[in-house]
Amino acid sequence: MLECDIKQFFHKDNQTIVEWHFKNKMNKGKVEEFDGISLIIWTADNKIKALKEFGCNCNNYNPYKEGETPLFRDEKVNWF
Template identity: 95%
Template structure:
């Protein structure tokens, strides 16, 4: 496993264990981190605050890595994510993270993209699309 993959696994493990195991060591001070549903954190201090604050409200149940792609100073990681908030709401989706690295393997930028897991073919029964009558999660 290469160094960048170890760093990504460490970041995911921090969420699974709800422990800061070195956020300052893996992110650049002026990192840009964008979640798939719009929040944007513009420095390591804010990423740490988000991590600590979020973990008082919920628990990451799964953040499974499916595969990595590397090119120059960038990595894409495909993953499956599931969490449960303290009030009982469960969220689960697939996603990817696009990561830009510094020369010394710190995360300079990270942008998440999400995809609903509950997929279906709206043309399965008809030439006209039959969409489910449910709230759509937009990422």
Template identity: 50%
Template structure:
């Protein structure tokens, strides 16, 4: 479990640093990565391209992990994300579902987001 959490923490830190610190050590070559917005990347080269293109124009201000759940080759991560996107601050809470291969590399990652602020329609 600890090794998986370290790998996920490294991935989140890469966004803060805007630097690839070894994506090939995190993801399999055939990674399927689905963003919370519905955009899908189908291999490591596409994930790397997205990372570099996104970070040229935008900045992750924080990506804080709140919790992990592990079961067999699956991990769920609960997080809070804040960025400067196209000149505006955006912020949301989210979850990632991750599937690992036998080499502790991520084969599949799908994000889900919940917009902020959250409102109660009855108040």
């Protein structure tokens, strides 16, 4: 793992939402980097009851930047 940074988190009652950034280097040298959000549900004794994680490509864009018709990039979608 090259980076794992918590950007912010919100906690209320038995739920926590964490925004994070992750970067790692695979065995063959490929570097992966993405942003994500984790939704954590806690039990009454503070153990994780449920965990959902969502990933987002760091290289995002606005497909409506040039007008009302969206222009999408032709690129490979990440594994998540």
